[in-house]
Amino acid sequence: MSKFAKDLIAGMTEAVAYAGGEKAGAAVHVVEVPDVRAIRRQLHMTQHEFADAYRIPLATLKNWEQGRRAPDAPAAAYLQAISRKPLVIREALQQG
Amino acid sequence: MSKFAKDLIAGMTEAVAYAGGEKAGAAVHVVEVPDVRAIRRQLHMTQHEFADAYRIPLATLKNWEQGRRAPDAPAAAYLQAISRKPLVIREALQQG
DNA sequence: GTGCATTATACGCCAATGGCGTCTAAACGC
DNA sequence: GCGTTTAGACGCCATTGGCGTATAATGCAC
Numbered sequence: 001m002s003k004f005a006k007d008l009i010a011g012m013t014e015a016v017a018y019a020g021g022e023k024a025g026a027a028v029h030v031v032e033v034p035d036v037r038a039i040r041r042q043l044h045m046t047q048h049e050f051a052d053a054y055r056i057p058l059a060t061l062k063n064w065e066q067g068r069r070a071p072d073a074p075a076a077a078y079l080q081a082i083s084r085k086p087l088v089i090r091e092a093l094q095q096g
Numbered sequence: 097m098s099k100f101a102k103d104l105i106a107g108m109t110e111a112v113a114y115a116g117g118e119k120a121g122a123a124v125h126v127v128e129v130p131d132v133r134a135i136r137r138q139l140h141m142t143q144h145e146f147a148d149a150y151r152i153p154l155a156t157l158k159n160w161e162q163g164r165r166a167p168d169a170p171a172a173a174y175l176q177a178i179s180r181k182p183l184v185i186r187e188a189l190q191q192g
Numbered sequence: 193g194t195g196c197a198t199t200a201t202a203c204g205c206c207a208a209t210g211g212c213g214t215c216t217a218a219a220c221g222c
Numbered sequence: 223g224c225g226t227t228t229a230g231a232c233g234c235c236a237t238t239g240g241c242g243t244a245t246a247a248t249g250c251a252c
Contacts (some may be wrong), residue, residue, distance in 0.1 A: 007252075043156070046227085046228065046229090047228070047229070048227090048228080054170070054173060055169050055170060055172070055173035055232065056169065056173075057170075057210070057211065057212095059210075059211055059212065059213090060169075060170070060171060060209090060210055060211075062230075062231090063105045063209085063210075063211095065229085065230090066160045066229090066230060066231070068230095068232080069208080069209060069210075069232080070208090070209085070238095071170075071209095072208090072209075072238090073151050073152065073153055073156075073170050073239090074150065074151060074153075074156070074167075074170075074174055075170050075171065075174075077150055077151035077153070077174070077189055078171075078173070078174040078177075079169055079186045080188060080189060081174075081177065081188040082154055083150050084188035084190050085181075085184055085185070088181055089177045089181070089185075092176065092177040092180035092181050093173055093176060093177060099244070111244095142198085142199065142200090143199070143200070144198090144199080153239070153240065155240055155241065156238085156239055156240075157244090158200075158201075158202090159238085159239080161200085161201090162200090162201060164201095164202080164203080164207070165237085165238060165239075166210095166237095166238090168209090168210065168237090168238075169210090
């Protein structure tokens with residue numbers, strides 16, 4: 001079975017338990033996969049510009065946008081931070 | 097040969113060329129691997145707290161701090177952003 | 193001191209990812 | 223038309239992340 005399938009089952013199991021009132025240990029953590037392309041286009045940047053600005057390898061960014069690969073948890077968090085505070089993060093990366 | 101070994105050799109080769117005065121093309125690009133533990137301790141957080149706050153899997157954080165794995169480029173950028181703007185990024189992740 | 197929980201190190205295993213390459217195809221200006 | 227830029231698609235493979243277990247420290251109560 002694929003990991004994705006296992007995650008789905010785990011998530012559903014938790015959701016069912018939650019709906020059933022078994023709150024104990026039923027932390028439903030849906031890992032939001034951000035829409036990388038939407039974030040990038042909001043900033044009016046090409047893939048190349050975006051990749052350079054936030055130090056994401058261009059090939060990796062392409063894979064994410066094409067759906068061939070999914071950003072892992074910290075990358076997803078990073079992207080969410082970028083979408084919310086693009087300027088602050090660019091500044092943080094640019095200095096030293 | 098491991099990638100790490102190759103990187104070491106490449107970096108040393110560049111450093112030697114630089115020290116020898118061959119500046120042309122000898123852009124010494126040491127991919128700054130941030131000191132994850134130092135960043136975390138500056139914020140007075142345990143591995144668990146830090147991992148939860150910034151959505152880094154605990155096992156991954158442990159591997160980084162132990163030197164068994166190195167954060168990839170976007171993860172390194174993310175960590176640098178965290179070290180410079182910890183509060184802003186936590187807020188960006190907490191909403192939605 | 194003893195016991196216990198928390199925190200952290202260390203390492204094995206394996207699917208999934210990132211990095212790199214090539215090829216194709218739109219979109220744009222010339 | 224033609225060339226450049228941008229982006230989609232896919233193969234290959236070393237490296238990573240995720241998960242588990244075992245082992246030390248550390249801290250704190252009793």
